[in-house]
Amino acid sequence: MPHSAAPILKVEHLSYRYPTGxxxxxxxxxxxxLNEIVGLVGPNGAxxxxxxxxxxxxLTGTREPAHAPGLPANPAATGRQTTVGGHNVxxxxxxxxxxxxxxxxxxxxxxxxxxxxxxxxxxxxxRDDVAFGPLNLEFPRNEVRRRVAEALTAVGLADYEERRPHxxxxxxxxxxxxxxxxxxxPSLLALDEPSSNLDPRSRRGLIEILKSCRxxxxxxxxxxxxIVELCQRVIVLDHGQIQADGPTRDILGNxxxxxxxxxxxxxxxxxxxxxxxxASSPPSAT
Amino acid sequence: xxxxxxxxxxxxxxxxxxxxxxxxxxxTLLVIATGTLLPLEYWPASGCLAGLALVGLSVADIPLGYIxxxxxxxxxxxxxxxxxxxxxxxxxxxxxxxxxxxxxxxxAFLAALWLVSTTPLETLLAGLCRLGMPRxxxxxxxxxxxxxxxxxxxxxxxxxxxxxxxxxxQSTWRSWLGTTQxxxxxxxxxxxxxxxxxxxxxxxxxxxxxxxLDD
Numbered sequence: 001m002p003h004s005a006a007p008i009l010k011v012e013h014l015s016y017r018y019p020t021g022x023x024x025x026x027x028x029x030x031x032x033x034l035n036e037i038v039g040l041v042g043p044n045g046a047x048x049x050x051x052x053x054x055x056x057x058x059l060t061g062t063r064e065p066a067h068a069p070g071l072p073a074n075p076a077a078t079g080r081q082t083t084v085g086g087h088n089v090x091x092x093x094x095x096x097x098x099x100x101x102x103x104x105x106x107x108x109x110x111x112x113x114x115x116x117x118x119x120x121x122x123x124x125x126x127r128d129d130v131a132f133g134p135l136n137l138e139f140p141r142n143e144v145r146r147r148v149a150e151a152l153t154a155v156g157l158a159d160y161e162e163r164r165p166h167x168x169x170x171x172x173x174x175x176x177x178x179x180x181x182x183x184x185x186p187s188l189l190a191l192d193e194p195s196s197n198l199d200p201r202s203r204r205g206l207i208e209i210l211k212s213c214r215x216x217x218x219x220x221x222x223x224x225x226x227i228v229e230l231c232q233r234v235i236v237l238d239h240g241q242i243q244a245d246g247p248t249r250d251i252l253g254n255x256x257x258x259x260x261x262x263x264x265x266x267x268x269x270x271x272x273x274x275x276x277x278x279a280s281s282p283p284s285a286t
Numbered sequence: 287x288x289x290x291x292x293x294x295x296x297x298x299x300x301x302x303x304x305x306x307x308x309x310x311x312x313x314t315l316l317v318i319a320t321g322t323l324l325p326l327e328y329w330p331a332s333g334c335l336a337g338l339a340l341v342g343l344s345v346a347d348i349p350l351g352y353i354x355x356x357x358x359x360x361x362x363x364x365x366x367x368x369x370x371x372x373x374x375x376x377x378x379x380x381x382x383x384x385x386x387x388x389x390x391x392x393x394a395f396l397a398a399l400w401l402v403s404t405t406p407l408e409t410l411l412a413g414l415c416r417l418g419m420p421r422x423x424x425x426x427x428x429x430x431x432x433x434x435x436x437x438x439x440x441x442x443x444x445x446x447x448x449x450x451x452x453x454x455x456q457s458t459w460r461s462w463l464g465t466t467q468x469x470x471x472x473x474x475x476x477x478x479x480x481x482x483x484x485x486x487x488x489x490x491x492x493x494x495x496x497x498x499l500d501d
Contacts, residue, residue: 128498
């Protein structure tokens with residue numbers, strides 16, 4: 001794949017086996033360029049979430065090509081672990097290998113949003129939660145306040161600072177999560193099912209917010225219409241392997257490829273429908 | 287919601303509600319300490335402290351019925367403990383000790399009830415934090431407060447799902463069995479959730495110190 005800019009994320013031959021023995025990723029390689037928005041699609045259990053958890057070092061897989069001899073062996077059992085020090089680490093973010101020494105810098109640059117907003121909103125108030133990242137990055141209080149206000153404005157919840165997470169609707173919770181990630185001003189957003197369980201209005205609001213983000217994005221989702229709208233490029237992941245990687249319309253429009261991996265050609269591509277117009281006003285709180 | 291009882295009255299507007307949280311915490315601790323440390327024979331003073339706590343509760347507009355219901359949950363536990371004193375004498379004395387145990391516990395209980403009924407929990411935690419309570423306890427309480435609601439919701443959903451598949455009136459034994467399974471599942475789900483929360487915290491740069499913007 002030709003990329004216009006230097007890669008922000010580079011993954012090479014990433015393999016990961018869960019402690020239970022299940023092989024979740026087999027030799028995954030991909031790159032994401034600056035300002036690129038990449039869709040990550042695939043059936044349930046394909047390894048999408050596992051891949052996202054690797055991007056900021058929450059999981060640490062090994063660097064092994066898919067068909068390397070001995071791959072099915074359990075890394076823990078064979079003592080094969082990621083070599084700390086650079087050259088054998090399967091993931092690089094902004095040129096930095098994802099190793100424990102780089103975790104602070106990497107976690108500041110890679111913002112991960114999880115599926116269940118209740119897992120991510122762990123502070124007593126919306127303000128504390130959005131401030132959590134910047135405070136841990138040890139920014140001065142004034143800078144933290146500025147970032148909180150800015151992030152909440154970006155998601156259309158400017159006057160929600162005092163609210164408590166359990167009083168929010170699901171859509172509002174999801175937006176606060178996004179604000180918490182945006183407050184760290186990451187260069188790459190890794191979003192796990194950002195539109196799941198949202199009503200159409202909240203989903204539309206979220207899509208508009210993502211469109212207005214400057215960061216590169218990797219979006220794992222079953223919401224293929226959203227992928228068509230947001231992403232120029234799509235990666236199909238199945239059985240822990242990358243099955244296809246290319247321009248969105250070519251990949252999602254390929255009926256046999258979609259069928260092979262438990263997906264469907266989105267209706268907008270099937271019927272050649274135009275994309276919804278971009279909202280001119282910022283999304284309002286719902 | 288099932289946990290609304292926790293904060294039913296803490297958002298009020300009375301005189302007590304407007305006092306600064308730190309002053310209320312110190313006052314409550316003083317009342318509890320005095321009430322517990324007074325010698326046995328000073329029990330009328332302990333009684334006065336209980337009265338004082340009740341006055342505080344009435345100034346804060348907390349209904350008597352609510353206080354009564356809280357006490358009804360609390361007193362049986364204390365009575366069991368208090369009975370240990372006479373029990374150790376073969377029920378031949380020490381009844382005064384038992385009575386004082388009940389009285390002291392009631393003082394502490396009423397004072398604490400006054401504190402939590404006049405202070406929203408976030409304010410209370412911020413106050414404790416500023417009074418120098420170790421960060422780790424503050425973090426624990428913050429998480430407890432946040433996830434109590436989530437866990438109660440989860441429990442309510444699981445109960446509904448269980449009821450939806452319960453077709454007839456069950457024997458007590460079977461319903462108890464169902465409840466134990468529910469509690470077990472809740473524990474497992476809570477553990478899994480804890481792992482996900484930890485991952486979310488690590489993602490946003492957690493370094494072991496809970497910071498709140500306001501302190």
